[in-house]
Amino acid sequence: MTYRLLRLILSLIAYVALRPQVSGLHNVPRRGPVILASNHLSFVDSILIPLVVPRHVSFIAKAEYFTGRGIKGRISKWFFTTMGNIPVDRTDPRAGQRSLEDALEVLDGGGAFGIYPEGTRSRDGLLREGRTGVAWLALAGHAPVVPVALVGTDKVQPVGKRFPRPYRGVQIQFGAPIDPARQLTAGVKPAQARRELTEQVMTSIQRMSGQERAPR
Template sequence: MLKFLARVFLAPLARLLFRPRIVGRRNVPKEGGVLLASNHLSFIDSVVITLVAPRSVSFLAKSSYFDGPGLKGAISRAFFTGIGAVPVVRGAGQAAQDALDKGLEILQAGDAFAIYPEGTRSLDGRLYKGRTGVAWLALTAGVPVVPVALSGTQDIQPVGSKRIRFARVTVEFGVPLDLSKHGEASSGRARRQATDEVMQAIQRLSGQELANAYNEPPPANVAERIRRAVRRERR
């Protein structure tokens, strides 16, 4: 019910405030499991995708958004639940696999699920190398992958800012990819080749410069220096 209400009330509001340019909505299958694989520029990306997609889309979000105390925690929990967020404990190893398993459950139930193959958002606007979880999900669930390119979301919530700004965004949904030709999910080579195909499709849509490296989150002190530098540039 919350997801239905969010799409009914929040989607028109998002279109009014951010005036999104949406391309290729018909490329998203209307039914059945489908994996949306997107570039990642801002915290707001998941909200934008789920509100402009032609069907309900789920995505993973930090569990802290769901377990806060009091009225503020209740509002946060209702909002993120309403836009299709699924709580996970972030981390490597078993935590990462647990997150993928939740995505797999959603896909196998015949629903749409969104993922960022880069792992974390790009601070410099380049497109980073994809991690193979996207291929594992698609090959294990046997679902198509729709590449998604976002632009402008970095201006809604710039790096280092906690405030939301009004900015025009573009969301482009590409032609669905059938990754089954690469092989089984158990094959590391198949996962790598399939992931590279997904990233190439995203890059063709977004036009981003390729980083040719994995996007590793910077240490806290480095991240803070980046935020300060960005704030100085805006003054």
């Protein structure tokens, strides 16, 4: 109930301030495990995607959002916990693997998980090479990957800015699901299967977002 109320309030604010253009939502399965793999331009990406998708989407969030002190810390912990985000300690040498294991639990429970294959926000607008964690998840969780392309969120809250601002040029596009079954049955080596699947995802994101690919 708390999540639904928070989502409703944030959705109203987002649609009034941003009027995002959303397309391709029919590509997101209404039930069952699914991975939403998106380009990453701004902090608000992890808020906007769950607001427009008609199901609960979990994202990884840095542990500091859950451990702050005082009123601000309590509000931050309540917000990210209510949104269903999963804390990850970035100082842990195994943080990357632990986050994938947590994500796999979400998929095993039939949930939706959001991930940024680039690994971090783009500071220059270029689309970085995808890391193969998204493919590992898809193959291990037998979950389709829905590529997501965000446009204009860097204008809402550029990297380094503390607060968002109104901007009416935001676009969110959901591409056709990519089924990992081909890699599972093609008989290719696991590392090759992960790289091929990751490249499929990144190519789809690039086509929708129009971003230039960064040099490898």
